[in-house]
Amino acid sequence: MTRVDIFLLEAVINGILLGGVLALLALGLNLIFGVIDVVWICYAELVMCGMYMLFWLHVFFGWPILLACLAAIVGVAGLGALLHLLVISPILGSAPINQLLATGGMLFFLQSLATLLFGTDFRNIGLRLPVIELGDIFISYSRLLAFGTALIGAIALYLFLSRTYLGIAMRAIAQDREIMGLMGVDQRRIYLTTSAVGGALAGLAACLLVLQYDVHPFIGLSFGPITFMICVLGGLGNMIGGFVAAFIMSQIIAIGGYYFSIEISYVLAFVFFIVLMFLRPQGLLAR
């Protein structure tokens, strides 16, 4: 294998590893949209909140990392539920544009609140994980860990949605909202649970991303637009579509980064997205 082949293979592997975390974020956003029918533009800002929670609990208060992770997941799940109660629930029947404005407003609110509370400093959790060497290929352990955990998170979500009646009710309510109430299902409870589960997924993503990225108030912008694009590309609300699209986009970013630069790779990803929207506006796997 030539050096070029090895570097390309390394880029592909890194793309797959990045795809895992992006898929997890896309699952969370798709779950919320599929069930509640509201796009949380501020979804990546929940990840930012989770990263800050983890940072303060671990670095400032000295909590063990795993306990801090657990607290961040529970904390962001609670934040998701709170966001639903305070912002989403009152506008459920409103026009989609009003819902977009409200969740978009939350994006700026959370960013500004984080800036006010913590400043614009970049903070690092200070955890150095080793790099795995496979022949001439170097794989970051933190990325591998993030990928594995994201995959476990996605499988856990699949089992929850397919094996528990609460999860089945979430899938069902996405198909027919009106009839669920007449079958005795309290829609408000399902929506609240969905928001908490979506928040927990953002919390889990925060735990995985904090190993690789510094925390700052605008870190959500690094993942928010790409997550939204992945969801639209896969077919908004389609979880399998989002999962597949996450790996397509992450490969474009990784291979584009290898051949050109990381900035150009994001341009390529956006161009691919725009072209696909012309060819298949309903998304790759829309039903």
Added chain:
Amino acid sequence: MLEVSGLSKRFGHFPAVNQVSFNLRQGEILGLIGPNGSGKSTTFNLIAGAMRPSAGSIRFEGAEISGLPAHKVCHIGLARTFQIPRPFRRLSLVENVALAAHFGSSESIAESEARRRAENALETVGFSSMKVSTEGLGAAALKKLELARALATQPRLLLADESLGGLDHAEMEHAAAMLETIRTRLGITIIWVEHIMGLLMRVVDRVIVLDHGEKIFEGLPEAAAKDARVTEVYLGHART
């Protein structure tokens, strides 16, 4: 069992249901008929909690239920079927019914118990196999599924909306017999909205006729057939 008094629903200035009152006795099958747009489905929606009434009262077993959300109405023992079956196509047959059993019950039940109730309900309506996909179900099977979902919530009052629509003659006979069986074997009181008059008149104990949202007749089926206003308003429409 059910006391409806002065029930009204307005959509803007249009009165969909206007001052409708009637009582329902335990164990009765009451037919609710009328031409299209007469307010039958709206009345069902008001009783089932899918809509809030503009005025009036609905008392079920002595308790006021008007304005309660649909899931609470379901929990206190009312279930409804739909004129056009609305199965969850991405769920299995048993999952479709088990959801109703699990969430529609007034008490909290285990998932295993919900599944058992779902299988019982599916057997009651005549499904011999539980491993059927909802994708390939025909009109009769979909109506059965609709009924099974309602029965799985263990209701005391069933609101059956056009259970015969889209069925052939043999299937209609079977569906009508099924409603009688549900009443006699399970002791469930039924309000039945239907357009197929012959079968309905044979099965129901009493009939209420609505026209333009107002009750124009209440009494025995034979009397309805002879009533001049019913003949003019309802049967007259049917013949045109």
